[in-house]
Amino acid sequence: MDTNELIKLRREFRQIAEVGWLEIQTTIKIIEYLKSLGYKVRYGKDIHSKNRLGVPPKEEYENYLKNIQLPNVDFDISEIKEGYTGCVAYMESKNPGPNIGMRVDIDALPLIESKDEDHLPTKLGFASKNEGFTHACGHDGHITIGLGVAKYIAENIDNLKGTYTLIFQPAEEGVRGASSMTEAGVVDHIDYLMGAHIGMNEKNGVLGVGTQNFLATAKYDVEFKGKMTHAAAAPELGKNALLGAASCALNLHTLPQFGKGMARLNVGVLNAGTGRNVVAANAKMLLEVRGDTSENAKLIEEKMKKVVEGSAMQYDLEYSMTKMGEAAAFNTKHPEFTDMIADEMKKRGFEIDLRPSLGASEDVSFMLKRVEENGGKCIHYLFGTQLSAPHHNEKFDYKEDVLDFGVKAFIETIDIFNKL
Amino acid sequence: MDTNELIKLRREFRQIAEVGWLEIQTTIKIIEYLKSLGYKVRYGKDIHSKNRLGVPPKEEYENYLKNIQLPNVDFDISEIKEGYTGCVAYMESKNPGPNIGMRVDIDALPLIESKDEDHLPTKLGFASKNEGFTHACGHDGHITIGLGVAKYIAENIDNLKGTYTLIFQPAEEGVRGASSMTEAGVVDHIDYLMGAHIGMNEKNGVLGVGTQNFLATAKYDVEFKGKMTHAAAAPELGKNALLGAASCALNLHTLPQFGKGMARLNVGVLNAGTGRNVVAANAKMLLEVRGDTSENAKLIEEKMKKVVEGSAMQYDLEYSMTKMGEAAAFNTKHPEFTDMIADEMKKRGFEIDLRPSLGASEDVSFMLKRVEENGGKCIHYLFGTQLSAPHHNEKFDYKEDVLDFGVKAFIETIDIFNKL
């Protein structure tokens, strides 16, 4: 795919940014493109387990569907509209060879993209048109690179060996989509799996090879329920869920000092109360914990639960904790495979950063782990590029030449796999 | 008006519960009724000042108007649809006499009404159909009593003296509507003004006469603005508005211990953050302060501002404070008038509670104060009734015989005014 097409595609996807399990327009557009290239495409319930985590409530779907206009397509999108988003594309060459897989993620974040003129997507008019949703983690680039690779494979299938499985995974944010697809078996046949993330502190133009330090994480929704009362006339009769949540948020954030390795905790959203002069009877928090090892993740999760329970007790509140997402810690079992890939890529002209540290969670870890458990091999890349703002910031953007770079890196890796 | 009609009316208004400045259906229904009785009715910009406090944003109107169905009426409702809600009805008798006024309030609260079967309005099917809005303070009763009195006046106008001004005030919750109408001059001609509230801890069947201890209050919206960042990869680059707000809410609630008199503070709503794995860059709190005197209200307001500023500084946040509503402290200058009314009402068979304490804010205080400043006289009642739950609770309800009681109390008071 030439650079212009990559940029055009990327900007289209950015404008229809959609959050996890709601990537309805995004999925349809990807499927259309893949079908036009000749791929066999599976999607809907066929590629998901029954236990998807963190699915938004039904009303959110209904409201969302009211606000968007879906294209007329010649395939059945009813399951996609229910949140079974993402797809898996298959193409088989006539030459025997390994089962090669690629995984990219496709969802956006629930942020309002910056409307400042110094934000390039806004200035050039390709910022999100889907108010409230923004590709602030670069998955618009991931989709585009994935489609660029797909086009290359389709155009060169006669010269390639083996089979090709291209996974467009939904709901990576919140680490929800990979476990569902993995449980549904979409990587079970794969011999070589490749994945990547753009940015993530990798230097511009550098290829991180064999990303390590995928953090274990667990995502929770916490709800407190107290008792409403008139805040002036009878405040003592209430049970203040807003204060319970405020105490909880503050005390939770004191937890993640760890001596061995590291842990993280974030209360990213807190909503409490219904009226200014009413003692708030309800509060909801969206939080996450992480650890560089599953032990640390588990320890901070236990500490977190005590703070939640204690905060509820302070204000005599009922409470609930619901797990909304989860990712495993991952470090490859085959460092020598990483070294080999690094050597080969270096020979092919890439500047290499060996084993960069992710220092974050990415649920591709579930797929990487499963492939290694089944006897396969994996490689995860970072595509270094210059960022305009940190990941998850409303002004996040990247240099578009990373699209070419990423497509080339995957193509060369396919070539390496073809020659093994 | 007979009891059955009062109950029927009240239940209709409860089902279309609407919050302050959005009482569009409610206002139209009131105007229709008043016009049918022969009143001259003023409404829209005609009865409001330019400086309405706490008006919701335009999108909220547009969204709300999408969700409701307005009746066809033969008067212009365009300004009502813009939030100039409420109305003032006029009727003149042929007999010379004083300008007599009555004020009731018409708005609901932003609560979801209980769906439990032990909640009578739910059981009998007259709970709010307007999801998210509930008459949890009894203003549905106030409207109904007001219309009952209106019907009595219309039917008896030939035997009455003077003129009648019936004020149906919007946006009492948040203490926003009275200052707007008062500034527009709607009470400037009134010689005798009467107002009332049902419930408020008054004993069932008892008439509170000369309500005192109206609390001064100020309502503020507070916003914090920080800096987003990925919560795991670079948390130290963020500025956490959620934690700033949590610290603010907790520390604010430590303020209202006052030795002389009393003060109140409530953070009723706190919303912060956009995503679970993003350091929250924004937070908004809806709060109020109160005092039994304007001195105490002012002192706690000053302390409040320091906590807000300090909380912002803790997390290096920008912040803003916007005043959204305001009510004055009020105690009548004419206690002897109160005593006279109490004596008369006792003679007419009412069980009296003299000078009950409100212990809350009610922006009728602006109108009462203005009438006294202009040389007029005022009386404020509590209509005692048994409540099913505290005011502002999702299960708030009252015994419907208070409707008759309230209409009768106002009618007898009109009779007293006619005989002065």
Add this chain to the structure above:
Amino acid sequence: MDTNELIKLRREFRQIAEVGWLEIQTTIKIIEYLKSLGYKVRYGKDIHSKNRLGVPPKEEYENYLKNIQLPNVDFDISEIKEGYTGCVAYMESKNPGPNIGMRVDIDALPLIESKDEDHLPTKLGFASKNEGFTHACGHDGHITIGLGVAKYIAENIDNLKGTYTLIFQPAEEGVRGASSMTEAGVVDHIDYLMGAHIGMNEKNGVLGVGTQNFLATAKYDVEFKGKMTHAAAAPELGKNALLGAASCALNLHTLPQFGKGMARLNVGVLNAGTGRNVVAANAKMLLEVRGDTSENAKLIEEKMKKVVEGSAMQYDLEYSMTKMGEAAAFNTKHPEFTDMIADEMKKRGFEIDLRPSLGASEDVSFMLKRVEENGGKCIHYLFGTQLSAPHHNEKFDYKEDVLDFGVKAFIETIDIFNKL
């Protein structure tokens, strides 16, 4: 007693300010004075119950005794040195009449008295010499007034009727001494009991008669126990009692907004931790709750306990709560007796403030209640004077003419009792 002697005495007592149960020098000096006037004086275990609340630990006595120099006296002070402080003086006239009692309190506060030159006791050299203890509530004046009255009685015993019981009560701060003496029976024979407090917002030169609104209170020591660890090397292995206490203190202070009546809560002292680089394993808080009724006091006490328990749970801490003091709410059962006293005192030239509100706790309430329960009558006064700073402030002082005023008020009251 002439004014100069009163002032001299008061300044002496101020310099030896001693806190509750440690009023050793103070008690000895009072006993000496009373004995010199001819009183029979009881003291030590004889006037206390076994269950004294809030007694300091033994080491505190031993340390304190090391730092002070006790006079040689001809009575046994061994029990006084163990903390059985205070005394009761008796004198009987030859004329039949009622048993008349007077109660004053004698303890100071654990504050460092201001060393500023604008603080009169410092400027004139009669500030506390007992570093760390200060008569910042005026009990130095109470002792002095009590001794002034004692001198009057002794000098006029032939012309007086009945018997006289003068109670010099220890440990009023922390509301510990009165319950102990009351349980030991020291007021059981009394027909008329009088008590008083100087200052307390009463206007200068005015006599508050029939003080009402004695707040119920409970005093607690709360301890948290966690787990120490190196704060940098292994913070996650600790259990942080300092943060548990900080969360507890903040959340406790959000409790006392009450719609009916009022409640108070104060965490006055918080000590936590042993080293800067150690996660704190222990914390101790001294707190109190109050209510204008025993119901409100009980409700805030229950809420307090939940916050303590919840804070411990947040950080996985052990905790204990120990009751250290207690006072009852009190309002007289005999308002007509108050009215009579007020009328009589007015005739004798006093400017009267009838039924002033205390709005604080004073454990004289235990004695007042007991006397009324036994069929006796009580009167409690406020002696209005101008204060240099609020009670319990390091610069608290008062105009010394209140000493004369107080003595005169008690003498006139004795005269009223003699004439009943």
Add this chain to the structure above:
Amino acid sequence: MDTNELIKLRREFRQIAEVGWLEIQTTIKIIEYLKSLGYKVRYGKDIHSKNRLGVPPKEEYENYLKNIQLPNVDFDISEIKEGYTGCVAYMESKNPGPNIGMRVDIDALPLIESKDEDHLPTKLGFASKNEGFTHACGHDGHITIGLGVAKYIAENIDNLKGTYTLIFQPAEEGVRGASSMTEAGVVDHIDYLMGAHIGMNEKNGVLGVGTQNFLATAKYDVEFKGKMTHAAAAPELGKNALLGAASCALNLHTLPQFGKGMARLNVGVLNAGTGRNVVAANAKMLLEVRGDTSENAKLIEEKMKKVVEGSAMQYDLEYSMTKMGEAAAFNTKHPEFTDMIADEMKKRGFEIDLRPSLGASEDVSFMLKRVEENGGKCIHYLFGTQLSAPHHNEKFDYKEDVLDFGVKAFIETIDIFNKL
């Protein structure tokens, strides 16, 4: 030195545990021992700069000196009694060679040593007799190892080359002593400096060689000053320093999540308030920040200052921040020297852990840095041993065979230096 003498010495030092700048008995005992071996010993102001950080107030010295009994010695201890603790011992061989230095630290922690029978020092009777001070970081072992090495050098001086400088540094806890001695020039002549710490997560019996990751740190005392008032009668007139400090402590502990590298923050001590029923007018906190790089340490220090300032503003308090100690980050400039030492020590039978991570602060970093800046070389060891509880815990203890191990490691290192 034989094992029994090492154990005997160590137990003696443990019983006289003394905190930083108060190691008076400890210093005297060390000097006596060194002098008996023939060393020339410098001490007092001679080995310290004028700007010692974190020196306790004068009264603390005076009180402490009252409680201990000093031995009669034939050298002048007056400066030691003023807090110029620690010493430097010198011995010169007759054979030309390098200037070899060893540094050990000698202070204890302000903890009460566990009195449980399962705590070996308590069971065997060698726990701290200096109530409130405990060798909970193993410096009793460091002193002992240092004296063991001193004895070896003294006994073998004829066979050794060069000169020997043995530094017994005070006040390592709080990172105060090293900067003072370094500024006084005590390491300026040294060619090879060796230092060590026992425990610190190093495996039992293993020698950590070339400790890295010394954390930069800064220690602060923070004071808040508010306004006292009676907590029930006039709480609104106070300015609550206790709540300001509680808010500060909680919010401070939310800071140390860092994406690149790491940061630490601990509020180890919080003392606030003077009386239960007084709004607290003062609060003091002892805190520290750390970072693995000076950038991170500086960033968290800046964030810390904002929280302190903001907390003061919340409650309208005055505040001060005083720097009490400081240590640099350190990683050697000569990794090849580390490798060489590791190889040599391996040959001599030690099980090696190369470049263990300290993950804490140790102000030996100042001396190591200075020696390298002057062109010298350094080696820092961890002496692995089994701990009974984490460092800084009241039950901290270690296996005493680490004493032999440490002496042997230093002796072998001296041998390596002699052969360079």
